[in-house]
Structures are given as C-alpha cells and as structure tokens.
Amino acid sequence: MCGIIGYVGNRPALPILIEGMRRLEYRGYDSAGVALVDQGTVGVTKSAGRLSVLEQILDLTATQTTGIGHTRWATHGAPTDVNAHPHQDCTGKIALIHNGIIENERALRTYLQQQGVTLTSETDTEVLAQMIGRFYEGDLEHAVRQALHEVSGTYGIAVICADEPGVIIAARKGSPLIIGIGKGEHLVASDAAAILAHTSQVVYMDDGEIARITADQVRMTTLDATPVTKKIEEVEWSLEQIELTGYDHFMLKEICEQPAALENCLRGRIDLGDGSIHLGGLVDCTRELTRAKRIILTACGTAWHAALVGEYLFEELTRIPTETEYASEFRYRNPIIDDGTVVIAVSQSGETADTAAALAEAKQRGALTLGVVNVVGSTIARAADAGVYLHVGPEIGVASTKAFTGQVVVLALIASYLGRRKHLSATAAEQFISALARIPHQIGEILEHVDAAKSVAQRYADRENWLYLGRGYNYPVALEGALKLKEISYIHAEGLPAAEMKHGPIALIHEGMPVVVIATAGTQYDKIISNIAQVRTRGGSVIAIATEGDRQIAEQADHVLYVPDTVEPLQPLLTAIPLQLIAYYAAVHRGCNVDKPRNLAKSVTVE
Numbered sequence: 001m002c003g004i005i006g007y008v009g010n011r012p013a014l015p016i017l018i019e020g021m022r023r024l025e026y027r028g029y030d031s032a033g034v035a036l037v038d039q040g041t042v043g044v045t046k047s048a049g050r051l052s053v054l055e056q057i058l059d060l061t062a063t064q065t066t067g068i069g070h071t072r073w074a075t076h077g078a079p080t081d082v083n084a085h086p087h088q089d090c091t092g093k094i095a096l097i098h099n100g101i102i103e104n105e106r107a108l109r110t111y112l113q114q115q116g117v118t119l120t121s122e123t124d125t126e127v128l129a130q131m132i133g134r135f136y137e138g139d140l141e142h143a144v145r146q147a148l149h150e151v152s153g154t155y156g157i158a159v160i161c162a163d164e165p166g167v168i169i170a171a172r173k174g175s176p177l178i179i180g181i182g183k184g185e186h187l188v189a190s191d192a193a194a195i196l197a198h199t200s201q202v203v204y205m206d207d208g209e210i211a212r213i214t215a216d217q218v219r220m221t222t223l224d225a226t227p228v229t230k231k232i233e234e235v236e237w238s239l240e241q242i243e244l245t246g247y248d249h250f251m252l253k254e255i256c257e258q259p260a261a262l263e264n265c266l267r268g269r270i271d272l273g274d275g276s277i278h279l280g281g282l283v284d285c286t287r288e289l290t291r292a293k294r295i296i297l298t299a300c301g302t303a304w305h306a307a308l309v310g311e312y313l314f315e316e317l318t319r320i321p322t323e324t325e326y327a328s329e330f331r332y333r334n335p336i337i338d339d340g341t342v343v344i345a346v347s348q349s350g351e352t353a354d355t356a357a358a359l360a361e362a363k364q365r366g367a368l369t370l371g372v373v374n375v376v377g378s379t380i381a382r383a384a385d386a387g388v389y390l391h392v393g394p395e396i397g398v399a400s401t402k403a404f405t406g407q408v409v410v411l412a413l414i415a416s417y418l419g420r421r422k423h424l425s426a427t428a429a430e431q432f433i434s435a436l437a438r439i440p441h442q443i444g445e446i447l448e449h450v451d452a453a454k455s456v457a458q459r460y461a462d463r464e465n466w467l468y469l470g471r472g473y474n475y476p477v478a479l480e481g482a483l484k485l486k487e488i489s490y491i492h493a494e495g496l497p498a499a500e501m502k503h504g505p506i507a508l509i510h511e512g513m514p515v516v517v518i519a520t521a522g523t524q525y526d527k528i529i530s531n532i533a534q535v536r537t538r539g540g541s542v543i544a545i546a547t548e549g550d551r552q553i554a555e556q557a558d559h560v561l562y563v564p565d566t567v568e569p570l571q572p573l574l575t576a577i578p579l580q581l582i583a584y585y586a587a588v589h590r591g592c593n594v595d596k597p598r599n600l601a602k603s604v605t606v607e
C-alpha cells in the first residue's frame with residue numbers, strides 16, 4: 001500500500017526520492033508525488049498513474065536538498081492527480097505525505113470548512129495538512145504536535161515547510177516509519193527497501209513518537225514533547241536481496257531462493273545431534289507457553305494458510321487445542337480469551353492492519369501474544385510479547401512464496417520446541433528435526449524440474465476455472481495453490497479439502513477442467529486416489545502432485561509433478577513449490593504483471 005520516503009542532506013533530494021519510490025512500487029500504488037523545499041516555497045508535483053508518468057512532469061534537474069515523496073494506494077477518494085500526495089495547507093507553505101487513515105476526518109473537514117478553509121481533495125490526508133496549517137505559527141514541529149492531538153486513526157507522516165528548509169517532521173501511530181542515518185544526511189521511509197541504497201543504519205520509530213530530522217540531527221520526542229532516546233540498529237537485508245539480479249520477476253526469484261531462505265531460517269535453531277531446538281525469542285516465555293491450555297493462530301491470506309498448517313502441527317506435536325482464525329474476524333467477534341490462551345499472529349510484513357489489530361485485541365484481553373514475522377522491527381514484531389522471526393529475507397513479489405514456507409518452518413519449530421516440553425519423545429523430535437533439516441535441499445531438487453510445472457501451467461493457462469484438492473496437511477496447501485493462481489493470473493480457482501468436493505463443488509467439474517490434486521504418500525493416500533477417480537469420471541483433467549517413486553499415480557492422473565518424500569507434517573513445504581510454479585508460469589503465459597497484480601498491495605495496512 002502507500003509508501004513514504006523523505007530526504008534531508010547535502011545532495012539533490014529528487015533522484016533519491018524517485019529511486020526510493022521505485023523501491024516502494026512493489027507495495028502497490030496508483031498515484032505518486034513529491035514535494036521539495038526551495039527558497040521560501042514548497043514545490044509539489046504529483047500525478048495519478050505510475051511513477052514514469054510523474055517523472056515526465058518533474059524537473060529532473062532540480063537541486064533542492066530537502067524533500068518528501070509518496071506512492072499512494074487509494075482509500076479516501078479516487079486515484080486522481082488531486083488526491084495524490086503530498087497535500088498542502090491553504091497557504092501552500094506546508095506539504096504532508098501520509099500512510100494510514102484519519103478516522104475523524106469528517107468532523108475535522110466540517111470544522112475546517114466552518115473556519116472558511118477550502119479543501120481541494122477528497123482525502124483525509126489533506127484534512128491533516130490543513131490542520132497543521134491552522135496551528136502553524138513559525139514552529140512546524142509544534143504545529144504537527146498540536147494537529148496530531150486533534151486526530152484519531154493511524155498515521156505515518158512526513159511534513160515539510162517552506163519557512164523551515166532543511167527540516168522534516170515525521171510522526172508515527174500505527175503505520176511504520178524508520179529513519180535512515182547517513183553521513184551528513186538523513187532519510188525517513190515507511191519501508192527499509194526505500195533507503196537501503198544509502199544506509200543500513202536505522203532508527204525504528206514507535207507509536208506516539210515525533211522526529212525532527214535535519215541533515216545533522218534527529219531529535220525524537222513523544223507526542224507530549226518528552227525527549228526519547230533511541231537505539232540505532234542495523235537492517236540485516238542487503239541491496240542485492242531487493243533487486244532482480246537477472247530474474248524476470250521477484251516472484252520467481254523468491255520461489256528459487258527458498259532453499260537458501262529456509263537454510264537461513266533454520267540456522268542456529270536446530271541441533272541435529274540431540275534434536276533440540278533453540279528459539280531465543282521464546283526463552284523468556286517458555287514456562288508460560290508450556291502451560292498454555294489453548295493456542296489461537298491468527299493471520300490473513302497466505303499467512304492464514306501457513307497458520308492452518310501450524311494448527312495441525314501444534315495439535316499433533318503438542319496436543320494443545322489449537323484454532324486458526326482470520327484476523328479480521330477474530331478482532332470483531334468478542335473472542336474468548338481465558339487464562340492460558342496463547343495468541344500467535346503470523347505475518348510476513350508485520351504490518352497487516354487486521355492482524356496487528358487482532359494481536360492488540362488478544363493482548364488487551366490478557367493473552368500471551370507471539371509474533372511469527374519476517375520484517376524485523378515491524379508493528380506486529382514490536383507489539384507481541386515474544387516471537388520468532390522468519391529470517392527469509394525481503395519478500396518483494398506481491399504473491400507470497402518464501403514467506404509461506406518460512407512461516408511453516410517457524411511454526412514447525414515452535415510446535416516441536418513446545419512438543420518436547422510436553423509429550424513428544426526425544427526420538428520422535430529427532431526424526432522430525434532431521435526431516436526438517438532436509439527440506440531446503442529437497443526444495444532445491446524440486447526446482448531442478450521447473451519445466452514440468454511450466455508445461456502444465458502453459459497447457460491449462462487459458463482455462464478460467466481450476467480446483468485444488470488436498471487432505472490433512474495438504475488441505476491448506478490446496479487453499480494456498482488456489483490463492484496463488486487467482487491473485488496473479490486472475491483465473492478463478494478454489495481450494496478444498498478433497499472430501500468436501502462431493503458435497504457440492506463436484507457439480508462444477510466438466511470436460512477438461514484442471515483439477516490439481518495433492519496426492520502425496522501418507523495416511524490418506526487411498527482416499528485421495530478415490531477423489532482423483534471421481535474427478536476423472538466427470539472429465540476433469542487431473543494434475544497430481546505426488547511423491548517420487550509413486551508409479552501407480554501416473555495411471556490415474558493426466559499429469560504428475562513429483563516431490564521428494566518427507567514426513568507427512570512437513571509435506572506442505574514441498575507440495576507448495578510446484579503450485580507456486582504453476583501459478584507463476586500460468587500468469588506469465590497470460591501476460592499478467594506477476595509482481596504487481598491488479599488491485600493488490602503487498603502489505604494491507606488498512607481494514
């Protein structure tokens with residue numbers, strides 16, 4: 001969704017802003033704009049559409065050294081030139097960019113209109129800009145502070161003023177902001193990717209903080225003006241990780257990175273010698289965790305599918321009753337959180353609004369909360385009582401791939417960590433951990449046969465309806481395979497527990513309809529073979545995902561994509577890979593913009 005970048009220093013700001021905005025493009029946006037401070041004026045240029053449209057109307061030779069840039073994903077008001085950020089107050093002196101939502105926008109808009117202020121856009125952001133303008137009496141920081149006292153909702157903002165060149169005021173509540181520390185320059189951004197080309201030293205802003213940023217200094221205070229001392233931290237991501245490095249798309253790069261990403265995720269966490277697991281983030285709450293009577297996993301989208309695998313893993317390895325809840329439902333349905341409930345929020349970005357709110361709700365009701373998050377320092381990571389990072393590196397492609405497998409790996413680690421402290425035997429834990437350690441290499445083996453998935457994808461890419469079937473641990477993978485296909489290729493796809501097909505969806509099956517069936521070796525193999533027969537009898541074309549060495553399946557299915565053998569609870573880590581590849585190649589074949597699918601944003605930071 002929306003992205004923020006700001007620069008103050010000694011270099012021309014504009015190229016830095018444009019490059020930063022380009023790095024934010026992956027988040028999804030529909031308009032863009034910049035504001036630069038210049039000798040007593042603020043110059044704003046903005047337009048609907050891609051960054052390239054904005055570049056055409058910008059004076060690329062501009063030399064101003066303070067500026068802010070924004071990529072907007074429309075919420076309040078259509079994606080038009082006028083609604084694009086930055087927004088200004090009525091004097092034109094102040095310019096503001098904003099991520100988040102001002103909830104009392106209507107009341108403030110009415111108040112401003114009563115004061116004779118003419119608002120030009122439909123956005124909540126302009127309302128905030130005008131409020132800052134009302135309070136401005138020569139001290140921008142003070143005016144921002146005053147205005148924010150009047151505002152309810154969420155914001156990450158960067159503000160500049162014509163009368164204070166060389167100053168950016170940033171503030172955060174519920175929408176991430178980091179400050180990049182350079183030599184004689186500072187940057188502010190909503191995402192580390194925007195500033196990594198300049199510095200990896202950052203300060204993470206917390207909710208309720210305001211920063212006054214100049215080329216030489218960052219001064220942080222609370223909303224009530226109490227000084228705050230912050231730690232400078234190192235972003236662990238490299239520039240190379242956020243670049244295509246020869247791949248056609250980030251999605252393909254991230255699919256192919258999974259062996260290395262999962263090695264990284266497992267590094268230092270498992271001991272094959274004695275089957276033990278080390279999760280530094282859980283040390284302080286291990287006793288409380290072990291006493292848990294109930295676990296609730298909460299997440300959205302792909303993370304929800306990973307959480308569903310987690311539910312099965314937790315119940316099997318720990319025998320603690322576990323449920324998986326859509327974060328958006330959990331937060332609004334008066335959930336029962338009793339003594340002994342542990343709530344685990346699963347999120348790649350750590351910024352998904354529904355998941356963050358579900359975590360806050362759980363915390364407020366007294367649950368012990370954990371975060372299973374990829375982005376270090378993100379909102380969910382900071383809000384949870386404890387947690388485990390994925391460490392799979394930045395995920396830029398909107399379609400989540402390596403984060404899914406990373407989430408499943410981390411949930412498997414937590415489940416066996418807890419399981420060992422409950423009833424899981426040392427031998428069983430050792431076997432499980434050894435199987436887990438083999439997974440990265442096994443994914444590498446699957447990726448050696450990309451062409452098989454590619455040819456299936458190309459063959460069926462013109463079909464508008466697909467079914468995905470799985471049982472047990474592979475049921476969540478069926479859901480994930482269907483989601484991957486629909487979000488990037490715009491093909492309608494439905495994932496189902498295979499046995500549910502006969503309760504209705506079987507009516508959809510017709511001659512040549514692609515039905516992907518995850519039919520790996522395991523306790524339900526015979527049953528899934530019967531499901532395949534039911535599909536084929538009705539003319540469906542079966543694409544089976546099977547375990548290497550299974551010759552029988554080739555007689556039952558139209559196409560077979562093989563994955564190596566592993567223990568049943570870890571099969572999702574392997575069966576997900578061919579489904580990611582099918583979705584990718586189908587979308588490419590249909591000419592879709594794989595990394596920036598229509599209507600989607602990488603992190604959904606609004607409800």
Ligand code: AGP
Nearest residue numbers: 301302303347348349352399400
């Ligand atoms: C997955 O491909 C999607 N883009 C989406 O479902 C995503 O997983 C969901 O929005 C949750 O995001 P998060 O993991 O960053 O919280």
